Structures are given as structure tokens and as C-alpha cells.
Amino acid sequence: MYAIVAGGGKVGSNVTRSLIEMGHEVTLIEQRPDRFARLEEEFGPVAMRGDATEISVLERAGIGRPPELLLAVTGDDEDNLVISQLAKEGYGVRKAIARVNNPRNQQHFDLLGITQTVCATTSILGLVEHEMPEHGLVRLLELQKEGLVIAEVQVEADSPSAGKRAGGLGLPAGSRLISVFRQGRTELVEPSTVMRPGDQVLAIVPQGSVPELRRALLGAPR
Amino acid sequence: MKGVVIGCGRVGSAVAKGLVGDGWDVVVVDENEDALVRLGPNWRGGFVVGHGMDTSVLESAGAAEADAAVVATNGDNTNLVIGQVLQERYEITTVVVRVLDPARAKFYADRGMRTVCPTQTAISELLDTVRATAPHSSAAS
Numbered sequence: 089m090y091a092i093v094a095g096g097g098k099v100g101s102n103v104t105r106s107l108i109e110m111g112h113e114v115t116l117i118e119q120r121p122d123r124f125a126r127l128e129e130e131f132g133p134v135a136m137r138g139d140a141t142e143i144s145v146l147e148r149a150g151i152g153r154p155p156e157l158l159l160a161v162t163g164d165d166e167d168n169l170v171i172s173q174l175a176k177e178g179y180g181v182r183k184a185i186a187r188v189n190n191p192r193n194q195q196h197f198d199l200l201g202i203t204q205t206v207c208a209t210t211s212i213l214g215l216v217e218h219e220m221p222e223h224g225l226v227r228l229l230e231l232q233k234e235g236l237v238i239a240e241v242q243v244e245a246d247s248p249s250a251g252k253r254a255g256g257l258g259l260p261a262g263s264r265l266i267s268v269f270r271q272g273r274t275e276l277v278e279p280s281t282v283m284r285p286g287d288q289v290l291a292i293v294p295q296g297s298v299p300e301l302r303r304a305l306l307g308a309p310r
Numbered sequence: 311m312k313g314v315v316i317g318c319g320r321v322g323s324a325v326a327k328g329l330v331g332d333g334w335d336v337v338v339v340d341e342n343e344d345a346l347v348r349l350g351p352n353w354r355g356g357f358v359v360g361h362g363m364d365t366s367v368l369e370s371a372g373a374a375e376a377d378a379a380v381v382a383t384n385g386d387n388t389n390l391v392i393g394q395v396l397q398e399r400y401e402i403t404t405v406v407v408r409v410l411d412p413a414r415a416k417f418y419a420d421r422g423m424r425t426v427c428p429t430q431t432a433i434s435e436l437l438d439t440v441r442a443t444a445p446h447s448s449a450a451s
Contacts, residue, residue, distance in 0.1 A: 141387050143413040166363070166387040170414070178417060193363060196391060199398050 090155040092117065094140035094171045095162030096127045099187060103159060104131060115149045141170050143178070154179045161187040165196070172202045195296065203232050224306045225298070228290075235295050238266075241305050245285040249305045255279030257304050260297035266290040314339065314376045314402075316362040316392055317383035321408060321428075323348035325380050330355050334378075337371040362392040368400070378404035386411050390418055397423070 089112045093100045096118030104116045108131075116131060117140040118124045127135040138145035140162070151158075151174075158175040160168035168186040175181035188194050188207035197205050217226050229238040243250055249257055254265050254277050265277040269288040275281065283289070283305075293301045311334045315326040318340035326338045326349060337356035338349065346357050360367030362383060373379070379396045381389045386409050393407035406424045409415035415427035 141414070142411065143417060164387070166385065166391045169391050170387040174414075174417065177421065195365065196363065196395055200391070200394055 089113070089157065090150065090153060091115075091157040091159065092146070092149050092151060092155045092175075093159045093161065094168075095160065095187075096120075096123050096135065097161070097163055099161045100159070101127060101130075103161065104134065108134065117145060117149055141167050141174070143174060146171075146174060146179075151175060151179045151181070154181045156183065157181075158184045159187075160184065163189055165189050165193040169193075169197060169200060169202055172197075173200065176202075198232070198235060198295075205232075225302045227298070230295070237293050237295055237298055239291050239293060239298065239301065241289045241291060241302070243283050243285055243287040243289060243305065246307075247283075247285070247305060248307045249283045250285050252283055253279065254281045254283065257283075259304050260293060260300040263291060263293035263297060263301055266292060311335070311377045312372055312375055313337075314368070314371050314373055314379040314396070316340075316371075316379065316381045317389075317408075318342075318345035318348055318357075319382065319384060320348070322380065322382040325382065326355060327353075329378075329380075339367060339371050363388065363395075365395070365399070368392075368396070373400040373402065376400065376402050378402065378406075380406050380408075382408040386414055390414065390423075393423060 091107055091112055091114050093104050093114060093116045096116050100116060104114050107114045114134050116127060116135050117138055118127055118135065119139045124135060124137045136149055140146060158181045160171040162168055165188060172184040172186045175184045185204045185206060186197060186202050188197060188205045191207050191210045194205065194207060194210065214227055224242055226240045227237050228240055267274050267276050267290045268281065270284060270286060289305065291301060313329045313334045313336045315322050315336060315338045318338045322338065326336050329336045335355065337358060339358045339360060339362055341361050343359045358367055358371045362368065373396060379402050381393045383389055389407045389409060393405050396402045397405045406426060409425045409427050410429050412427050412430040415425040415430065419425045
């Protein structure tokens with residue numbers, strides 16, 4: 089397989105090393121002269137000096153072949169987005185994976201059709217939520233393309249939703265409660281279902297509205 | 311008419327003042343508060359301090375109600391991304407983006423963006439001027 093890696097920082101250089109060990113052909117593009125010198129020392133002709141957001145640089149790297157895979161993993165989200173767009177829309181690269189440095193920029197990648205993204209901060213926060221059940225809400229599944237999250241929420245005795253009917257909870261637009269798991273049984277949620285302490289609620293919610301869903305069911309974070 | 315100008319450098323500030331002169335309501339966005347001085351002491355429009363990639367900044371600048379937007383920060387890729395966000399997310403009909411690199415300007419123009427490339431303009435003007443004024447220029451070979 090041929091892969092182009094844009095950005096030779098920690099992520100780009102380590103991924104390049106692994107791809108080469110796996111037997112793949114790689115070109116690694118790095119703009120900064122000091123970084124490039126170190127990369128060239130380790131990777132030889134695999135390393136290429138240039139600004140990967142420039143079309144002529146991408147062409148020298150063989151974007152026209154096109155590569156089976158392009159990784160846009162610079163430390164700049166705007167650059168990663170533009171590199172991915174140039175590769176996908178200009179050269180028909182099928183798989184372009186972009187790094188999101190600032191999770192607040194995730195929405196821009198989603199909006200502009202760069203659906204395969206990796207964000208270290210979001211991944212670590214997801215793990216924190218999994219590992220800290222008292223957090224009350226666990227993201228079970230992120231549906232990137234649909235922009236939805238399936239989450240599990242544990243209702244407590246002091247939760248504002250306890251004792252209320254599902255229909256009157258003031259949930260964020262576009263969200264639904266799917267089911268409650270109580271006393272060893274799962275029930276589908278109807279508008280008339282009354283939330284009880286101890287309920288494990290399965291919900292589907294737009295990605296940006298998770299905090300709103302949490303507030304509606306559990307109140308302000310403690 | 312409401313306009314939003316992202317980036318208050320030499321270009322952005324002058325465009326903002328021009329639009330106000332035409333009777334527009336204009337809000338300018340810049341990361342740097344000091345950039346406000348470029349708009350002069352009689353600036354009648356709005357000014358928001360913040361980064362154009364931040365949707366809350368765009369919204370407080372009135373992106374949701376804007377009729378036109380001009381994006382002219384000092385980063386080509388930043389301009390291209392903000393321009394697309396203004397076009398796709400806020401559905402602003404007229405979004406004009408300054409892009410210094412002629413290749414990227416053309417790439418995105420071919421895909422329906424309104425890009426303005428001062429570099430390309432300079433290249434064309436310089437060539438035209440030399441061709442029009444240099445002696446024996448038509449005989450050069």
C-alpha cells in the first residue's frame with residue numbers, strides 16, 4: 089500500500105515508522121527544517137521537505153497516483169482539513185484520516201465532509217467517562233456520519249428526572265430516550281414512562297447536545 | 311445589509327470601512343484587540359475579539375444574519391476553512407475569501423468558492439505592465 093503522511097511531529101513520525109515496518113511504502117511531508125533534518129536522518133528519502141497544504145508539494149509526494157491512504161496529522165486543524173479536502177476532492181484519495189487537535193474544531197470537519205478523524209482529547213475524555221461511572225453518562229457509540237451519540241445515563245435519587253414522565257423532561261431537540269433497564273428488565277421508553285432512581289437509560293442524542301441531555305436527566309454536573 | 315469581515319489587517323480593515331461607506335452594517339472579527347485601531351477613530355461598526363474558527367465568535371459577530379462575509383486573516387487555510395463554515399453552516403450567500411497561494415485559490419474557486427488571489431493579480435498586472443511598456447517586448451524571443 090502507498091501512504092502519504094502530512095506532518096512529521098510525534099504522531100506523524102511514529103505512524104510512518106510503523107507503516108514502514110508493516111511493509112508499506114510511505115512519503116512523510118514535514119515543513120519545519122529542524123524537524124525535517126531529524127526525519128531525513130531516520131527515514132532517508134521517505135522524508136520530504138515542504139508545506140503539505142501546497143498542491144505542488146502534494147503532487148511531488150505522489151498524490152496523483154493516488155495513495156490508498158492519506159494521513160493529515162499536522163498540529164494545525166485548518167491545515168489538516170485543507171490537506172484532506174485537496175486529497176479527497178482533487179485527487180480521489182479514498183481514505184483520508186485527519187487529526188483534530190482542538191475538539192472544538194471537530195464540528196468543522198464533520199460539516200465539511202471529512203468524516204474520518206482522530207482527536208486525542210476526545211478519546212481520552214471518552215475513556216474518562218467510561219472509567220468514572222459516577223460521571224453519570226457514558227458515551228457507548230459515536231455515529232460520526234450521522235452526527236449522533238448513543239449514551240447510557242444512570243438516574244439517581246437526586247436527579248431532576250427522577251419521578252418525572254419521559255415526555256416532560258425537556259430533552260434537547262433531535263434526541264430520544266430509547267430504553268430503561270430496571271430490576272433486571274429492559275423496557276422501551278414511552279412518553280408516559282416514569283423515570284426512577286437506579287434506571288439505566290439508553291438515549292440517542294446529537295453530538296453537540298450531550299451536555300444538554302445530561303442536564304435534563306441528571307442536573308448540573310457535580 | 312449586514313456584513314461580517316474576518317481578519318482586521320490592512321485588507322480586512324479597508325474592506326470593512328469601504329462597506330460601511332456603502333451603507334452596510336459591518337462587524338469585524340480579529341484575534342488581536344489592537345487591530346481595532348486600523349478601523350480608525352470614527353468606526354461605526356462592530357468589533358469582536360476572537361478567532362474566526364470559533365463558532366461562538368462568528369455568531370456574536372452576526373454570522374447567522376449576515377448577507378455577506380469577507381475572510382482575510384493572514385492564513386490561507388484558516389481563510390478557506392472559515393469561508394466554508396460561513397457558507398455551509400450559516401448559509402451566507404456571498405462569502406469572499408482571500409487566498410495568497412494561486413494554486414489553492416484556483417482549486418477552491420473551481421469548487422464554487424469566491425476566492426480572491428492578490429498574488430495572481432500581482433503576477434498578471436506585472437506581466438501586463440512589462441508587456442505593454444517595455445521596448446521591443448513583442449519581439450522578445
